[in-house]
Amino acid sequence: MKASGSAGNAGRIVTLRDVAKLAGVSVATASKALNGQPQVRAETRTRVLAAAEQLSFFPNALAQGLIGQRTGTVGLLTSDLEGRFSIPILMGAEDAFGSGQTSVFLCDARGDAIRERHHLRALLSRRVDGLIVVGARPDTRPSLGRDLPVPVVYAYAPSDDPADLSLVTDNVGAGRMATGHLLDCGRRRIAHITGDPAYGAAQDRAKGTLDRLAEEGLELAGGQVWFGMWSEAWGRGATRMLLRRSPDVDAIFAGSDEIARGVLDVLHQEGIDVPSQVAVMGFDNWAILAANARPPLTTIDMNLELLGRLAAQRLFAAIDGTLGSGVESIACRLVTRDSTAPVG
Amino acid sequence: MKASGSAGNAGRIVTLRDVAKLAGVSVATASKALNGQPQVRAETRTRVLAAAEQLSFFPNALAQGLIGQRTGTVGLLTSDLEGRFSIPILMGAEDAFGSGQTSVFLCDARGDAIRERHHLRALLSRRVDGLIVVGARPDTRPSLGRDLPVPVVYAYAPSDDPADLSLVTDNVGAGRMATGHLLDCGRRRIAHITGDPAYGAAQDRAKGTLDRLAEEGLELAGGQVWFGMWSEAWGRGATRMLLRRSPDVDAIFAGSDEIARGVLDVLHQEGIDVPSQVAVMGFDNWAILAANARPPLTTIDMNLELLGRLAAQRLFAAIDGTLGSGVESIACRLVTRDSTAPVG
DNA sequence: TACGGTCCTGAAAACGTTTTCGGTCTCGGG
DNA sequence: CCCGAGACCGAAAACGTTTTCAGGACCGTA
Structure with a gap:
């Protein structure tokens, strides 16, 4: 039974020697013919190629790798x-x-x-x-x-x-880009709710946001970056706190699409319209979350x-x-x- | 500049010959020592091992693969x-x-x-x-x-x-399992909304569902399997049609978590409580969808x-x-x- | 001392390629 | 006829291992 079911192991593996023998040349010539080396007669080359084709030969990459300094x-x-x-x-x-x-x-x-x-x-x-x-x-x-x-x-x-x-x-640039977009939309009271502050990405995106706001002489709505967790639940919680502290916020930049979903959820509950009253942005462009949100989320794709x-x-x-x-x-x-x- | 920045290419690659030379033995002996072959004196083996360690030798898998019939x-x-x-x-x-x-x-x-x-x-x-x-x-x-x-x-x-x-x-089994669970919950008017009928998986899950229902002498609520697309939108549309045709449905088995999200959405809109009035099941156990749904979705994991x-x-x-x-x-x-x- | 045996070691072949180098053959020109 | 030049081909080495096999050293016994 040994290896009997083994996908019809089609005989011995065909090597360059077999090709050479069939073509009636040496392995050296066969090799040169197959690799397009110039020092082989056209007629010989076609004979070798035919033999290789007939035996459906392909070279052993291990042997090739052993010689050259490139394994591919x-x-x-x-x-x-x-x-x-x-x-x-x-x-x-x-x-x-x-x-x-x-x-x-x-x-x-x-x-x-x-x-x-x-x-x-x-x-x-x-x-x-x-x-x-x-x-x-x-x-x-x-x-x-x-x-x-x-x-x-x-x-x-x-x-x-x-x-x-x-x-x-480029997370700093992404923060700038997101904030720039919200500014372009005419928003001025922009908040930033994001994830775990231990993530450099969270810090960088926040930095980009703050930088861009500073260029306009603006400060963050809510008076701080809301660091927390990368979860929908945190998005909800932070939004509630934010609304209590700064009810006049007109844009929220979320550090992830998940967080943004939480943000949207609370805004809906509070009867706040998106985007007419508050614009919301996500991050990651995680299709299943961002595209299916209501309304579909503007977001940042990290490419x-x-x-x-x-x-x-x-x-x-x-x-x-x-x-x-x-x-x-x-x-x-x-x-x-x-x-x-x-x-x- | 050639390869200069190339991560400090640490000299020539060390081979078994180097190890053997350092240990003062032949390559054959070195090989046997490293591979735990018994026919080598303990003292020799430790000398070889030490040499290998010192040179931080590791064998060339290409050469090994070339010989044996196993490449790993x-x-x-x-x-x-x-x-x-x-x-x-x-x-x-x-x-x-x-x-x-x-x-x-x-x-x-x-x-x-x-x-x-x-x-x-x-x-x-x-x-x-x-x-x-x-x-x-x-x-x-x-x-x-x-x-x-x-x-x-x-x-x-x-x-x-x-x-x-x-x-x-085992999609048929999965359909049976899902339906069985809904039956265990005491549901009797069970509907099935699923995706593209061109997918064998959709057909199989439907078959499992119908089989299990037949065992109980039940038929599908809504009178048919609702084939459509693997999307949240189809989940919404099908649910509306279903509710119109069979307002007394008490369970919906969705062919995917996405569809289930659409189902939930419409049920909420219609003021129908989940799970007390209608139970809902998804499929795929796609964490981000199933676990974050409201309520979190019972679903099938394909393992x-x-x-x-x-x-x-x-x-x-x-x-x-x-x-x-x-x-x-x-x-x-x-x-x-x-x-x-x-x-x- | 001769001898069978055990234990260890090393030379060499093998794996399947590529590449170098020397050799043969042909051919044209002197 | 001789010679050099190409053009083409093949023998052999090389890559880094594993494995086989022969042989050397050593031992105890006869």
Whole structure:
């Protein structure tokens, strides 16, 4: 019964020797013919190609990788596969590498440092050409170290070593952008309800908001940034407090779409119309939440797929020679829906 | 500037020869010492191990794979990375393989058949030990073929070739389970609003529902299965029609959590209390939708992570010899929250 | 001292490619 | 006829391991 059901294991695996023999040439010539080397007669080449076709030969990438210094593989080291942030990045990266020459090893460390070391060892032993490290949350994370034999690009969560190259969301710019949009809508009494203050992203978005307001000589409605949690419940609670303290607020910028849903909920309960009385903005552009809200939420999209694609491109460039360093910020994108509109 | 920034490429890569030289033995002995072969003196072994440690040696997996018939890699061929269904499966599989011996190649074919062929070729040329094919939607998909040199397990979307092994959600059972739960709650006038009838999953869940009702001598409230689309809007529209036709309905089983949200919405608008007047069930256990609904949704979890883990285990078994065939159904799990409760 | 045995070690082959280098063949020109 | 130049091909080395097999050292026994 051994391996009998094993999908009809179609005989021995065909190797270059078989092709060469069938074509009546040496392996060397066969190799050159298949790789488009010039020093082989046209007639010979076609004979080899025909033989390869007939045997449906494809080269053993392991043997190729063993010789050259390129294996055509990269490692994608994520800390949190279930997180909805790493997926688009991963997609973007996968997309950039394409089904061309490179294949991607996916490793999820589950946020565990030793599991990460394990995966790293495994990837290095498989001689990947490079690594992309995708963080679970947008905060600084420990570097993998400087003495790795391959280039590394950090995505979403920057490395704590400035000598590494990191690609991150421009959260300060996003805060500015969101606030700018609300200002463009003619709002002047703008509040900001956001999540866990331990998240750098929360701090940065708040900073962008405050900066932009300061440029207009304005202050935050409610007198503070409402830090709390990344949950709908906190959005509700904070909104109630906010309304009590500053009933004249005319715009609320939420730190996430979830929070924004909570905000909308309380505004509805209070009979406050969105957007005519209060404009509401979310963050993340999480389709299922933002697009199905009532009214649909204006929000900020972090362009995570783009970030992933760029990370892959930077890594390619690095494999071919040069790797920059420092932190590169990717601009966010404003997605306007119905929850914001000009006053009047 | 060439490769100068390249993460401090720490000298030449250390190979077994280096270890052997440092330990003063041959590569053969070094290999045996590192691999725990018995025919090497203890003193020699420790010397080799020390040398390996000192040089921080790790073996080249390509060379190892070239020799043995096992590379310790598997391919994960998904059709739809953004889909929220493939991710848990992928996690389960990644989890089962662990950070142990096996590494996972992730390939997203984007639902494109020729891209899939491309990926397949690439994976085979990398000599993966096996493949898991994850479908985008729970319907039959074309087999990769019988003459592959490695075992294949299909997950979520079954192969159209019964000789292949497929692991799928037991949608009929899920329909039975949901309906059974509503019956347990004392409901008798149960309606079923679901999505696109072109989905086998929709048909199967409906079948399970009808079967279970028939066992009780009951018929579907509303007189039909309400097929439509997998959207909140359809949930709303269908509920309005249902209420017009059968105002006495006392339970609604929705084919997805999104549809269920639409159902809840209309029930609220009509002033119908959930669950005291009408019980509502969703499907998918999509946390952000189900848990944050008001009231939180009782729903069905497809156990996708388990499915992924099982797929990986089946593949392992196949690599070691035997691969079954046919379709294996994975039972779903009832998640009770507040949207269903016994009558009275 | 010879001998069978045990224990350990190393040389060499193998895996499937690519690449280098030397060789053969042809051909045209002197 | 000889020679140099191409053009084309194949032998062999290389990549880094594992594994097989032969042989050396050492021991105890006869």
